[in-house]
Amino acid sequence: MASDTQPTPVSAKTPVTLREVATLAGVSVATASKALNGQGRMTAETRERIRETAQRLGFRPNSLAQSLLRRRSFTVGLLTNDTYGRFSLPVMSGISDALVDKGVSVFLCNVEDDQRLGQLHVDAMLDKRVDGIIATGKRIDRHLPVDLANLRIPVIYAFTQPDPGAIAFVSDDAGGARLAVEHFCRLGRCRIAHVTGPASFAVVHARAQAYRDVLTEKGLPVMVPLLGSWSEAWGHEAVKQLFDGKLSKSGGEKPDAVFCGNDQIARGVIDALRERGLDVPDDVGVIGFDNWQIVAEATRPPLTSVDMNLAALGREAGLTLLSLVGGEPAQPGIRKLPCRLVVRQSCGRPPGG
Amino acid sequence: MASDTQPTPVSAKTPVTLREVATLAGVSVATASKALNGQGRMTAETRERIRETAQRLGFRPNSLAQSLLRRRSFTVGLLTNDTYGRFSLPVMSGISDALVDKGVSVFLCNVEDDQRLGQLHVDAMLDKRVDGIIATGKRIDRHLPVDLANLRIPVIYAFTQPDPGAIAFVSDDAGGARLAVEHFCRLGRCRIAHVTGPASFAVVHARAQAYRDVLTEKGLPVMVPLLGSWSEAWGHEAVKQLFDGKLSKSGGEKPDAVFCGNDQIARGVIDALRERGLDVPDDVGVIGFDNWQIVAEATRPPLTSVDMNLAALGREAGLTLLSLVGGEPAQPGIRKLPCRLVVRQSCGRPPGG
DNA sequence: TCCTTCTGAGAAAACCTTTTCCCAAACCAC
DNA sequence: GTGGTTTGGGAAAAGGTTTTCTCAGAAGGA
8 A cells, every 4th residue: 555645656557648637637638748748828727737637647658659650769779799798788888878868768689690680670670660770799890780771760880890981980999009009118118019819800900000000100129910819828829929939039039018909818918927937017018908897807917908988989879879860960981989098007017106 | 773673672761651552552551451461351463462562662560550559569678787797698688589589679778776777767668668578687686776566567587686476587506506516526526615706695505505415415525615706816715725724634635626606716716726736627626607608718728617598598588578468377486497517628527538 | 899819728630550340332042 | 123141342440649720718909
């Protein structure tokens, strides 16, 4: 039993409609609608009576009916192929953050890498009259297995390969790499190696080029980036290659810093260095990429890493989609969002510090 | 330009309506509707003509209109507080798998641990007339910050604390623990330790009790479970406690197996054992929990771990929700779904094998 | 008193589909 | 030819809301 000091919203089996509110308030549905939406003209008394009645009955307008009429469903679709994604999940989270306050709900569709599944989801969303679609994925240089090119609703790409002429948000990988390498330089490291993933990833080249650029600008020696897999095991193997003198003839030229293409490689590198008796960060500094918190904080010492700000990226994507839905124009093109360096202990401190 | 050997679905600015199809086919909307839905009676020729017209125009019925009429939106809400969740993500994936083929789309709502946000999302979903709601989370013994008790639509709980009298699916943690400990027994290990998370987690007690039960049944010595945090660091620390003789007086009584409460602890344990010169699995076997693939496969050797089958759990939850929506009755209560042991190399092989 | 101008509120159309009921024509048997 | 049945298809209501148009009555001015 509800206390009767409070208005008790009747928990009816079936939702309260505007018609019921109108009847109880002794007005027409038209007037009721206008009263609740602050439209139309009526005495303050009438408006208040209707409001009160609606409140008492716990009236909430049926979104389906509204959407049908307004041709706007306050719903967007989020397409991804990153099922267990540590990349697309922060993106999603950012999107959701940006939209929930505006009353927009998000359909999450995992399309794996399956064309049929993709079409199924897109059709379902179109049928449900989503206001727009955001496509996201697990890497920046692969297209989702769906064709979003000629939809009649706005589409935004976030952390996935866009269609030409579309609007996309991606991380600035080159900028992120610069952040890491420049940080090493500032700390006085001068023999900086780069251990990263397979050549099939565009980001590998972007980051490696930035690595080379920074070192060249500073007049420091450029070592050839070691390409492998995105795994701890490759981190171990790379340390072997770097420190077993196969690459550098003279013993003195071993690296004093390693910039890694992701946090798992960095983890492998750190473990391998420790096993060789090399101290991190005193002998060798290490910086990772992705700032995958659970990995970065578990390494010993905790890993300095480049964060791609994926949540912010998602937020931007969400807001931009909304403005597009609202009819505002937007320049097509790829917008690169800056990364940031999260400094922990694996990179060392400045000489004076 | 589309080839003209194929029917070219006109990419109109505005969606094609049934009325347009009807007009073009020279019939009424009623007849058109019946033709496309296989209802009503008409000549085969008429039906075919209408179908063809619809096909040619690329007609797809407006889900909003259908939902409004049918009082069924083919939409469900998924509530979670596991933003970066490695638990709720597999669950979601299972749910989505189960529902996509039935044309059901899923609203993903991350409510963090915020009541206001939770209410916001629930209200939005209710307004949008979802057919049902699934609640999931990051742990089994915490309730989401929302009240789903007296909704007028079905609610299912999956991997989160249910309201009393509700339907819930959770993992059988005790069963999973048994799997691990019994596996050790089968391999001939007889001094099995248990290193797990904090006492504030219900699963810690469930698994510890199962651990004790199995050992008691087998007549093996029960060591007091070591409770700590869910971290690698605790794995290291626990090895120190186990092998520095503080617990067992005689040197011979050191464990030959460690059953860990999650994979991160197991990772820490394995690393710590190796650093002590103990071989895994020859000297000490290790089994983890969660089967978090990216961790389990990166440990050296790869980690045997208990998998909670979360995707299957999600699938069950999705299917059950659907049958509830369809009006079929279901027993309230908590259903525990079995775990499975994923054997890799950290636990050793049978003596004869 | 008559005409105009507000004012408050209702009727109805619109959004799009489904479904029930109904009707006219055709067909059949007698 | 008549009464009954089948057949093919349409009209209209329903679902819940918003918005435009309309209208009756009151107020104001002459």
